[in-house]
Amino acid sequence: MDEQPLRFDTKIAVLLRDDLAPWQRLNVTSFLVSGLGSQVPEVIGAPYEDADGVGYLPMFRQPVLVFEATKEVLKAAHTRTLTRALPRAVFTADLFSTGNDTDNRAAVRAVPTADLDLVGLAVYGPKGGVDKVVKGARMHP
Numbered sequence: 001m002d003e004q005p006l007r008f009d010t011k012i013a014v015l016l017r018d019d020l021a022p023w024q025r026l027n028v029t030s031f032l033v034s035g036l037g038s039q040v041p042e043v044i045g046a047p048y049e050d051a052d053g054v055g056y057l058p059m060f061r062q063p064v065l066v067f068e069a070t071k072e073v074l075k076a077a078h079t080r081t082l083t084r085a086l087p088r089a090v091f092t093a094d095l096f097s098t099g100n101d102t103d104n105r106a107a108v109r110a111v112p113t114a115d116l117d118l119v120g121l122a123v124y125g126p127k128g129g130v131d132k133v134v135k136g137a138r139m140h141p
Contacts, residue, residue, distance in 0.1 A: 008062045011130040012036060012043060015077050015137050017119045018068045024119070025140075028091045032122035033064055035089030040124050069137035074118050080133045081123050082113070091120035 014029050037044055037060065045061035069077065081088045094107040094117065108116070123133050 009127055010043075010062070010125060011127045012060060012062060012064045012124050013067060013122070013130050013134050014064060015067045015069055015074055015121045015123075015134055016140065017071055017074050019071075020119055024096065028120035029064075029066060031095075032089045032091055032120050033060070036087060036122050036124050040087050043124060066140040067134050067137035068140045069134075071118070073136040074121060076136065077123075077133050078116070078118055078121055080135075081121065084125065084129050084133065086123050086125040086129060086133065088124075089122040090116065090118060093117040093119050 012033070014032050016025050016028060020028065043060050043062070044058050047058045048056035050056070078088075078090065090108065092108055092111065094111070095104050096119075098104050098107055111117070123130055125133075
């Protein structure tokens with residue numbers, strides 16, 4: 001029996017600033033999606049198990065689309081997430097110089113919203129809303 005692929009009416013997107021080094025892109029993506037997974041339980045699927053009964057942690061139940069954009073497009077996307085009140089996570093340039101969660105939160109808290117030096121943004125929501133948020137960005141190569 002052929003199963004039809006599952007279509008989602010929601011989307012998970014990560015938007016990265018296009019001037020990041022490869023290691024930074026991976027690090028920022030990992031941090032950002034952990035925020036969504038911890039606060040939006042419906043994005044997490046069931047635990048995995050292999051044929052020998054060894055269990056593995058659950059993961060997202062749908063794909064994560066990764067985009068890149070200029071600093072200006074990223075800032076506009078952030079504004080659009082706020083106006084649409086979509087669940088979001090941010091990563092600022094300041095977080096590359098901190099070494100722990102407490103300092104990370106303090107670094108973000110110290111900067112007004114309009115002045116955040118964003119290098120990454122993750123967002124979850126209805127497909128159409130997320131598409132509007134990432135408008136102007138391109139798929140990550």
